[in-house]
Amino acid sequence: MSRTLADTLSAQVTGPVLVPGDDGYDDEVAAFNLATTLRPDVAVGATSTQDVVAAVRAARAHGVPLVVHATGHGAEHPVTSGLLVSTRRLDAVHVDPAARTATVGAGVRWAAVAAAAAEHGLAPVAGSSPTVGVVGYLLGGGVGPFARSHGFSSDRLLGATVVTGTGEVVEVSAAAHPDLLWALRGGKHGLGVVTQVTVGLVAMPELYAGSWTFAAEHVEAVVRGWLAWTATADPDTTTSLAVARFPDLPVVPEPLRGRTVLHLRFARPGDAATGEAVAAPLRALAPVVADEVGVLPVSETARIFADPTEPAASWVGGALLTHAEDDLASAWLAALGPDADHPFLAVELRHLAGATSLDVDGGSAVSGRSAAFSLGVLAVDPRAFAAAPDATARALDALRPWLADESNPNLCGALAPRWHPWTQQRLDDVRHRYDPDGVLRSTGPTNPTNPLAGGEEG
Incomplete structure (x- = not known):
């Protein structure tokens, strides 16, 4: 079947059509997350919308599922069959x-x-x-x-x-x-x-942004102080924090090797004087190891988070939180703080609300409008991946009083996303309208089993 499908498509598309064993197949299906294996029966490297049309029609005619290999961070779950369309050549x-x-x-x-x-x-x-x-x-x-x-x-x-x-x-x-x-x-x-x-x-002509690094002994003070600060935070300011426990390995930069640190990120569009005034209480929460907050060119906003840019193995989980107070800080520190027993390299909280709570004209299906914070966990050691789901479930159970019923697909990682029931029903209707035969499949998590279970079904 795969060879027949590939031969059919080769005569219809401009881009490469590959099956396992062909030169270029492994590169075409490689995922950013090296822990995710993509081995479709056929891979199509689309060079145009018409190439995608041919792939969809062929998948429908042959009764095989089609998945899209999205550019960037892409798939979180394996693909073991069907037809995969790569979009990376559509780069205008x-x-x-x-x-x-x-x-x-x-x-x-x-x-x-x-x-x-x-x-x-x-x-x-x-x-x-x-x-x-x-x-x-x-x-x-x-x-x-x-x-x-x-x-x-x-x-x-x-x-x-x-x-x-x-x-x-x-x-x-x-x-x-x-x-x-x-x-x-x-x-x-x-x-x-x-x-x-x-x-x-x-x-966005001006931007005051960057991050502060705090040592392990100040994590609790910074977490509690930051959460208290968010209660009256300037609506134009977006902040988040991440606690990272770096292993003592040569791949880790020397200044961070074997250390636990907290990164507090700050971004406020606008003039430097106002940004500095807004940032002052956060800068004063504890002694700072590294202060990289200041005037930042908008084109360099990637420096705020300094996320890795090269493919690597990872396991990511996440949830949304409805509100915060000091009790949340206590529960979060006990479950995910520097001294907690968990397999994660990094744990994160992001402050939401503000403009995220306001829907766009015409409406949207986005989940998380009512959330005040997001929670994220990251494991990068493959030996820890097996323990990560249970560890995430335990952490979410400890944080249950603050958990939102919804979870966002971009933030929940390997966990299943959850929409409000009304939104989910409307999404199901739209999907059936534009894909009545269910040809299109997902490379994201679809397992309904979710540590958030207990709220409304999404």
Whole structure:
């Protein structure tokens, strides 16, 4: 079947069509997360929307599932059969400075959009990592360093070119197929193969941002102080913290090797004087090991989080929290603090609310509008991956009084996303409308078993 399908597609598409054992197959299906194995029966490297049309129609005709190999961080779960479409060759970027928009292909990462927009004094409302793919990130909502000041990144999704599950091409906008635009703003998987998007850009002439590093002995003071500070935080300021326990290994930079540190990130669009005044209480929470907060070019926002840019093995989990107070700090420190027994390299809290709580005109399917914080855990040692799900479940159980019923697909990692029941039903209806035969499948988590179980089913 795979050879027959590959031969059929080879005559119809411009890009490569590969099966296991072919030269180039392993590179075509390689995932950013090296712990994820993708071994589809057939891989298609799309070079155009028409290549995607041919792939979808062939998958439908042969009765095989189709998954999209998104650009950037991509798949979290293995693919062992079916047809996989890689979008990395769809890499065009066009900025319209008058309209303040960028039209980009599905193979584009945020770094390319930021660079193109900066030439016109504009910026995308992007994620924390420059290597994240634009389309996959937007389809999940997208929480970046400007979440509180500018909302979910998907709020600026203005239009898209989509190949439906029946192999039809639709141009989506607020005027055409508004139901699909609503779903693409946060609905994530199974809505069609997006080959191009148009997003709104923003003017951000000044930015005061960066991160502080605190030593292990000050983690509790900083966590409690930061959570208290967020209660009255400036709505234009987005902050987050991460506690990292670095192993004593040669691959870790010498200053961090064998150490536990806390990184507190800060981003506020606007003038330096106001930013410095807003940041002053955080800077004073404890003695600072490294202070990298100051005036930052918008084109260098990746420095705020300094996320890894090279593929690596990882296990990620996450949840949303409804509120915070000192009791949350106590529970979080006991479950995930520097002295807690868990397998994670890093544990994170991000402050949301602000603009993320305001829905966009026309509405959206994004999950997490009512959340005040997000929680994330990261394991990078493959020997710890087996223990990570149970450890995450224990941590979430300890934090149950603060857990939201929803979970966001971009933030929950290996756990199953959860939408409000009304949103989930509408998403199911849209998926069936544009993919009636269920041709399109997900490379993300779909297992309904979730440590958040006990709330409303999403």
